[in-house]
Every structure is written in structure tokens, then in C-alpha cells.
Amino acid sequence: MSGRIFNWLIVLALMVFIAPAGVSAEADPLASWTPDFDPSGAEYTYILSNVDHPSIEGIAVGYHIRDKVWERSNGRLFVDFRPLAQLGGERDVLQKLKLGAVQGMLCSSVAAANLAPGFGIVNLPFVVNTFEKLENFRNDPELFEPFSQAAAPQGVTAVDFTGYGSYGWASTSPVRTLEEAREVNFRIAEAPVNTDLYKAWSMKFTVMPWPDVPQALQTGVIDGLDHTPIVCGITRKFNIARYFTQVDYAQGLYIHLMNRRWLDRLPEDLRNILLDTIREESARARNLTKLQQEAQIAAARENGVTFFELSKKDRERLEELAAPVYEKWGKKIGEDYLEKVRTRLGD
Numbered sequence: 001m002s003g004r005i006f007n008w009l010i011v012l013a014l015m016v017f018i019a020p021a022g023v024s025a026e027a028d029p030l031a032s033w034t035p036d037f038d039p040s041g042a043e044y045t046y047i048l049s050n051v052d053h054p055s056i057e058g059i060a061v062g063y064h065i066r067d068k069v070w071e072r073s074n075g076r077l078f079v080d081f082r083p084l085a086q087l088g089g090e091r092d093v094l095q096k097l098k099l100g101a102v103q104g105m106l107c108s109s110v111a112a113a114n115l116a117p118g119f120g121i122v123n124l125p126f127v128v129n130t131f132e133k134l135e136n137f138r139n140d141p142e143l144f145e146p147f148s149q150a151a152a153p154q155g156v157t158a159v160d161f162t163g164y165g166s167y168g169w170a171s172t173s174p175v176r177t178l179e180e181a182r183e184v185n186f187r188i189a190e191a192p193v194n195t196d197l198y199k200a201w202s203m204k205f206t207v208m209p210w211p212d213v214p215q216a217l218q219t220g221v222i223d224g225l226d227h228t229p230i231v232c233g234i235t236r237k238f239n240i241a242r243y244f245t246q247v248d249y250a251q252g253l254y255i256h257l258m259n260r261r262w263l264d265r266l267p268e269d270l271r272n273i274l275l276d277t278i279r280e281e282s283a284r285a286r287n288l289t290k291l292q293q294e295a296q297i298a299a300a301r302e303n304g305v306t307f308f309e310l311s312k313k314d315r316e317r318l319e320e321l322a323a324p325v326y327e328k329w330g331k332k333i334g335e336d337y338l339e340k341v342r343t344r345l346g347d
Helices: 003-017 057-072 088-098 115-124 131-139 141-148 193-199 210-219 230-234 260-265 266-303 312-321 323-333 337-344
Strands: 044-049 076-082 104-108 156-166 166-171 185-186 205-207 224-227 245-246 249-260 307-309
Touching: 057 076, 057 104, 057 156, 057 249, 057 266, 076 104, 076 224, 076 266, 088 104, 088 249, 088 312, 104 312, 115 131, 115 193, 115 249, 115 323, 115 337, 131 141, 131 266, 141 156, 141 337, 156 230, 156 266, 166 210, 185 193, 193 230, 193 323, 224 230, 230 266, 249 260, 260 307, 266 307, 323 337
Parallel strands: 044 076, 044 104, 185 205, 185 224, 245 307
Antiparallel strands: 104 249, 156 249, 166 224, 166 245
């Protein structure tokens, strides 16, 4: 067998392996989300992109927004939601968003800092790291408004966010302490805050696009993931990474970014319907995300995945080591704003 044929067989096997739970490789993964209305007569269309699967509650919100906006607008505004990277990867879509070729995007918080440093505040460790802090951050105008306008110079506004759970470490070997973590090569996202953070923590890491992760994990190129129980469970990473260390140093977010020029040109009544619906459905999705995380952890435990909780001492050590990251990103985000967020949220 030639090397090329062998490589293709591996890729095909991995495609079957990584299909989300409940979705076969042959079936249309979005068939159950087809609208029960004909959108062809809509006066306005809002194209909303995302790279992940709507099995995640923070992504399913796109379809809930679609249906409710259609009903409330009497069919005048169609939210054309495109998950599963139908419009490209996050870096590509961010460029399309700035140009207005795409009007909206549920962008991962780790990628959003590439658009505007201000979004990086939610990636800093132990700042907005719990579900409770996240709600307080969203519902305090003095904290949320600067975040919302972080990408205003690029013509983009953040109107809300949903989530995908609490960040920790999935690994192929047990990681009970910080010292054990330093033996693992973690995949981290293509995100500037995370790169600075792992350097400060003196941990081994590989920056890697998410589509490359299954093969890298399968072949041992990496033996750990910096991610959340929800994503690791739904995308079946727990089939290989059989251990998860609950660090809870950040909340993974899908930030609802919108092209401001397009929004301003939308008739006022439709603009209000869209923004009100996004706010309501995003809040509901955040509540569901907390429940989904609990369910995914329970399911993983039942399937033999072992969970550890990093000790308070090690967590405090991670925060101490991150001091240079707070300093560097404080200058980019705004030192006074960062201090206000940390104080208000009780860091």
C-alpha cells in the first residue's frame, strides 16, 4: 500500500471517529435544524457564521435566534445561520465580517483577541472564570460596554455572548498537579493571550488549528488539550484523552460579533427585534451551558474518564506566574478597566 493511500485511509477513519455524538458520518449533521418556513421572501438577511456544531448549546442559539426573529418580524428578517465552518475558519470569517460580506459571527473568545485586544480580558486566567462571574460581567454596563466596543475601530460590535464551558486540561495521562502538567504537550488555540499564558506557566504547548487536533491526538503529536468538558465530550476527544483536570481558569465564550454598518442600516424596528432576541436567547443559552457542562462531565465519568481538580495551591501558583501576562495585556486592554473588572468580580 502506498504512503498516500495509507494517509487517506487514516483521514477517513478519523472523520468517522470525530463525528459528534448522535450524528453519523453519512447523515446531514444539520438536517434536524432545517427551518419549517420558506425564507426566500425575506426583505433582509443576516448571515451569521460559526465553526462549531449546534450540539453545543452556545451554538444552537443561532437557530433559536433564527426562528424567533422570523416569527417576531413576520418574515421580514431571516437569520441565515451557518455553523460547522460553512463560511470558512475563524480568521477568514473575521476578515469577511469587517468587510460586511458576513454580517454576524459567533466567534470563539480565544480567536476574538486577534481582532481586538480588548476581547482578551475574558481569556486572562481567573478573571471571568466562573459562570457566576460571567453573568455579573455581562449584566454590569460599566464592565460589558467597553468589552462590547473593543472592536469598534474595525467597524464591529460585540452585542452579546454565549459559552462552551470552563477551561481545563484533557490529557492521555493523569494530571493531578502542576508538575505533572508540565510533562504534557498541550494543544492550545491560535490565540495571543493563550500563547503568552502558557509561556508564563513554563508549560509545553503546540499552537494548532482545531481541525488538526484529532489526528495529532490520535498519533501522539500532542497528549493534552487546553479546552472544556463540553467540547471534549461532544467532539469525542474523551475517547483518547481519558483524563480531565478541572482548572477552571477561564470561561470559553462565543462572542456574538456584528458588522456595525449593516446593523445601523437595518430598519429600527427590525434592529430592535434582532438585538432583543439575541439578548434573550444568549442569556438562556448561558444557563443551558452550565447544565450541559454538568451533563457532559457526568456522561464522561460514566464512560470511564477520570476527573481531577487542581489544588488551590497550584491554582494560586498559576495566577502568580501569570503576573507578566496581566501586565502585558493590561496595557493593551486598559489597566484601569482590567483593575475595575477584577475588583468588581471579586478576583
